[in-house]
Amino acid sequence: MEKLNNFIAASIMIFTIVASAQTESPVVHDPVVAKQGDTFYLFCTGRGIGSYSSKDLKSWTKMPAIFDTKPEWTDAIVSDFKNHIWAPDVSYHNGQYFVYYSISAFAKNTSAIGVVTNKTIDPEDENYNWVDHGIVIESIPNRDMWNAIDPNLIFDANGTPWLSFGSFWEGLKIVKLNKDLLSIAQPQEWYTIAKRERSFGIDDKDPGDAALEAPFIFEKEGYYYLFLSWDLCCRGPESTYKVVVGRSKNVIGPYVDKSGKELNEGGGTLVIEGNKYWYGIGHNSVYTFDGVDYFFSHGYDAKDGAKPKLIVKQVEWVDGWPVLIPNN
Numbered sequence: 001m002e003k004l005n006n007f008i009a010a011s012i013m014i015f016t017i018v019a020s021a022q023t024e025s026p027v028v029h030d031p032v033v034a035k036q037g038d039t040f041y042l043f044c045t046g047r048g049i050g051s052y053s054s055k056d057l058k059s060w061t062k063m064p065a066i067f068d069t070k071p072e073w074t075d076a077i078v079s080d081f082k083n084h085i086w087a088p089d090v091s092y093h094n095g096q097y098f099v100y101y102s103i104s105a106f107a108k109n110t111s112a113i114g115v116v117t118n119k120t121i122d123p124e125d126e127n128y129n130w131v132d133h134g135i136v137i138e139s140i141p142n143r144d145m146w147n148a149i150d151p152n153l154i155f156d157a158n159g160t161p162w163l164s165f166g167s168f169w170e171g172l173k174i175v176k177l178n179k180d181l182l183s184i185a186q187p188q189e190w191y192t193i194a195k196r197e198r199s200f201g202i203d204d205k206d207p208g209d210a211a212l213e214a215p216f217i218f219e220k221e222g223y224y225y226l227f228l229s230w231d232l233c234c235r236g237p238e239s240t241y242k243v244v245v246g247r248s249k250n251v252i253g254p255y256v257d258k259s260g261k262e263l264n265e266g267g268g269t270l271v272i273e274g275n276k277y278w279y280g281i282g283h284n285s286v287y288t289f290d291g292v293d294y295f296f297s298h299g300y301d302a303k304d305g306a307k308p309k310l311i312v313k314q315v316e317w318v319d320g321w322p323v324l325i326p327n328n
Helices: 002-021
Strands: 032-036 039-044 050-054 060-063 084-093 096-104 111-118 131-139 152-155 161-165 172-176 190-194 212-220 223-230 242-248 269-273 278-289 292-301 307-318 321-324
Touching (some): 032 292, 096 152, 161 212, 172 212, 190 212, 190 223, 269 278, 269 321
Parallel strands (some): 242 278
Antiparallel strands (some): 032 039, 084 096, 111 131, 152 161, 172 190, 212 223, 242 269, 278 292, 292 307
């Protein structure tokens, strides 16, 4: 009987530990998701790049960070870097997972995008091993009027890889990559894909007031849809984040909104914004899993101290434009 009681107690303890590790609404910033087997893996801003897993996109379990210690090259970009890595992007190509990630000094374009690869994203797999490849793109104050953060990889109809990125300054950019996905292709091809008007006279080192960031390009039925975030994140109750979209037949643009206005001229059709439940909603990603299109983002929970929480919604397409299905 004593052994039985001990077994029951141990079982209860294990169940409690597992249950406490799971959450219906994890605290995340900038979520991106991949599916391997029957499991979804989410990566997000955080120390070493935060990670969660889920079987159903509802209950999430905390997983190991990608980097136990900061990448070796980061101190050369941001002095005394603390391993708090921003805005990853995850893709699967040629038998490997590619995770692009952002290193930056806050409110400066002292920034760089790196990339790390793995054959698997399942930490229990014997082949699990992240290999860092260092810098792909770097931005430098007083040299660049753009910011090397918020990367997103997309392949065009010809299989050519492009990396979009950017935040504030003079807009969001896209650049062609080499086929190994580790460096910029030569000769270099750069394009501006979205831009808002920046007030005249602001110092070039200042992010400015043209608030846009977090590009994510999703291909659907012959169109490339450029999702991006407008206005201000990370301000708690003062957050004004929202997601807008435009589309193009060409991955490099021009992207236009539903009214026909170019995103390069401040255009953007609203997808989602804050309300009485969420102070702001933004930095999204979009994927097709098992034939269903999903929208992932974070929002600042008005009911829970403005914590940034994961938001997952299904997407339907109405007259060629994305509409989020409520309450799912």
